Amino acid sequence: xxxxxxxxxxxxxxxxxxxxxxxxxxxxxxxxxxxxxxxxxxxxxxxxxxxxxxxxxxxxxxxxxxxxxxxxxxxxxxxxxxxxxxxxxxxxxxxxxxxxxxxxxxxxxxxxxxxxxxxxxxxxxxxxxxxxxxxxxxxxxxxxxxxxxxxxxxxxxxxxxxxxxxxxxxxxxxxxxxxxxxxxxxxxxxxxxxxxxxxxxxxxxxxxxxxxxxxxxxxxxxxxxxxxxxxxxxxxxxxxxxxxxxxxxxxxxxxxx
Amino acid sequence: xxxxxxxxxxxxxxxxxxxxxxxxxxxxxxxxxxxxxxxxxxxxxxxxxxxxxxxxxxxxxxxxxxxxxxxxxxxxxxxxxxxxxxxxxxxxxxxxxxxxxxxxxxxxxxxxxxxxxxxxxxxxxxxxxxxxxxxxxxxxxxxxxxxxxxxxxxxxxxxxxxxxxxxxxxxxxxxxxxxxxxxxxxxxxxxxxxxxxxxxxxxxxxxxxxxxxxxxxxxxxxxxxxxxxxxxxxxxxxxxxxxxxxxxxxxxxxxxxxxxxxxxxxxxxxxxxxxxxxxxxxxxxxxxxxxxxxxxxxxxxxxxxxxxxxxxxxxxxxxxxxxxxx
Numbered sequence: 001x002x003x004x005x006x007x008x009x010x011x012x013x014x015x016x017x018x019x020x021x022x023x024x025x026x027x028x029x030x031x032x033x034x035x036x037x038x039x040x041x042x043x044x045x046x047x048x049x050x051x052x053x054x055x056x057x058x059x060x061x062x063x064x065x066x067x068x069x070x071x072x073x074x075x076x077x078x079x080x081x082x083x084x085x086x087x088x089x090x091x092x093x094x095x096x097x098x099x100x101x102x103x104x105x106x107x108x109x110x111x112x113x114x115x116x117x118x119x120x121x122x123x124x125x126x127x128x129x130x131x132x133x134x135x136x137x138x139x140x141x142x143x144x145x146x147x148x149x150x151x152x153x154x155x156x157x158x159x160x161x162x163x164x165x166x167x168x169x170x171x172x173x174x175x176x177x178x179x180x181x182x183x184x185x186x187x188x189x190x191x192x193x194x195x196x197x198x199x200x201x202x203x204x205x206x207x208x209x210x211x212x213x214x215x216x217x218x219x220x221x222x223x224x225x226x227x228x229x230x231x232x233x234x235x236x237x238x239x240x241x242x243x244x245x246x247x248x249x250x251x252x253x254x255x256x257x
Numbered sequence: 258x259x260x261x262x263x264x265x266x267x268x269x270x271x272x273x274x275x276x277x278x279x280x281x282x283x284x285x286x287x288x289x290x291x292x293x294x295x296x297x298x299x300x301x302x303x304x305x306x307x308x309x310x311x312x313x314x315x316x317x318x319x320x321x322x323x324x325x326x327x328x329x330x331x332x333x334x335x336x337x338x339x340x341x342x343x344x345x346x347x348x349x350x351x352x353x354x355x356x357x358x359x360x361x362x363x364x365x366x367x368x369x370x371x372x373x374x375x376x377x378x379x380x381x382x383x384x385x386x387x388x389x390x391x392x393x394x395x396x397x398x399x400x401x402x403x404x405x406x407x408x409x410x411x412x413x414x415x416x417x418x419x420x421x422x423x424x425x426x427x428x429x430x431x432x433x434x435x436x437x438x439x440x441x442x443x444x445x446x447x448x449x450x451x452x453x454x455x456x457x458x459x460x461x462x463x464x465x466x467x468x469x470x471x472x473x474x475x476x477x478x479x480x481x482x483x484x485x486x487x488x489x490x491x492x493x494x495x496x497x498x499x500x501x502x503x504x505x506x507x508x509x510x511x512x513x514x515x516x517x518x519x520x521x522x523x524x525x526x527x528x529x530x531x532x533x534x535x536x537x538x539x540x541x542x543x544x545x546x547x548x549x550x551x552x553x554x555x556x557x558x559x560x561x562x563x564x565x566x567x568x569x570x571x572x573x574x575x576x577x578x579x580x581x582x583x
Contacts, residue, residue, distance in 0.1 A: 052454075076455060121437070
């Protein structure tokens with residue numbers, strides 16, 4: 001059993017089959033890229049794995065456990081975190097407070113303890129404050145701690161999302177289009193960050209991306225989806241030459257008018 | 258200057274409230290202050306629930322359950338009032354647990370309507386059973402708290418101090434929770450429930466806790482009302498009362514802890530100034546409300562922060578970003 005495995009994962013919205021019988025397996029410490037044209041079902045796959053949507057058929061196994069049917073927060077507790085395609089943040093919170101929220105799973109949330117602000121709560125919160133600052137420095141948001149999250153530019157909003165998902169000490173991170181809307185320099189930074197996290201914290205990544213060049217350079221393996229089906233999987237060099245993949249992105253000779 | 262207000266503002270107000278009866282001896286004004294205490298308790302507890310994004314329109318229902326619990330226990334079973342007052346909070350909280358289990362996952366406007374239905378359901382049940390709930394006639398002759406000689410209709414000072422104490426305790430509890438991590442979790446649920454879920458927040462559990470909290474304090478307000486007025490009936494705890502609580506929160510300002518308190522205090526006291534106008538009192542009240550909705554989108558506190566005290570602008574997001582610094 002691999003670290004994350006989906007068997008026959010299917011999601012149908014009425015007649016529309018968004019994800020069709022997907023079998024994906026990811027090893028610990030891998031960076032797996034998921035690419036495909038728009039509407040291929042990539043984000044839906046993430047929604048299914050992370051528990052946001054119930055699946056029509058199929059099972060997901062993570063770290064030896066069956067996580068199909070679990071709620072999002074239960075899956076997060078087990079070390080699987082995700083980011084969102086359109087940056088979801090706690091907009092009215094400052095960056096620092098966003099990060100403090102991200103560390104929710106390590107926080108003391110006993111009602112009576114919080115009511116009386118016991119010494120245990122104080123100690124826990126100061127530890128979390130230190131960790132929050134640490135993570136923000138690591139991702140490069142150290143200078144913007146007191147800014148309101150909805151004021152952040154797009155690239156930094158995505159970075160903050162990644163920082164938030166690091167708060168629950170994930171063993172597996174699902175990144176949904178982490179590089180969309182970024183310039184070349186920011187893409188480089190994000191790629192370096194992902195590599196660094198994999199090397200230093202041993203985080204496994206599954207990355208959905210449209211920036212094909214970036215994801216090819218970053219990933220150990222790439223899976224390609226089209227119309228909900230996996231049409232190819234393998235090393236980046238193999239995928240780049242795969243005829244079906246090229247046809248999916250660019251169309252074939254019979255598509256030419 | 259701001260630091261002084263922040264540090265000594267609340268204790269100063271509390272001291273003033275406790276010493277006020279030296280200046281204010283008129284029973285009428287004591288009555289107004291007592292009603293204000295009840296309204297503040299309703300408004301602050303509802304505010305805490307609103308910080309999670311849930312607007313409950315059934316707080317009067319919980320108030321009624323609390324009032325009924327303690328009225329029946331004290332009047333029919335002869336239990337002492339001081340034993341019944343925590344029960345009057347706990348029983349509505351248990352009912353809220355049952356109701357919440359079923360409907361806490363409902364969103365927005367539908368939750369609003371479900372809680373409204375709940376409030377009416379409570380009224381309906383109590384109205385249907387003449388025995389023991391008194392039916393539409395309600396329960397009369399509810400004994401005041403012991404010792405009886407301090408709590409008479411002619412000398413309201415005892416009730417006043419009890420009310421102020423309950424109000425201060427409620428505000429303290431709401432303040433502490435809102436500034437703790439739990440308060441931060443509540444705000445995060447309002448900001449983005451899905452994001453909170455994805456980082457490990459048990460959304461249902463925390464929403465349920467907020468709902469229980471609001472129901473508990475509504476029950477406390479209800480029992481205080483019952484033993485003060487010595488009469489409760491389904492005609493008292495109506496949708497109108499739930500609406501009042503909502504108005505206090507909205508007009509006072511939802512974004513700040515002081516908002517609901519200010520809203521409740523203002524909207525209890527200001528109509529009294531117009532009592533002399535007789536039949537026009539409610540008309541003027543309505544005009545004030547319309548004015549508030551049109552020109553004060555962030556409530557009274559919003560106006561204070563943006564127009565009256567420019568130096569407070571820095572704390573514009575005070576409640577939502579305020580967290581106990583370790």
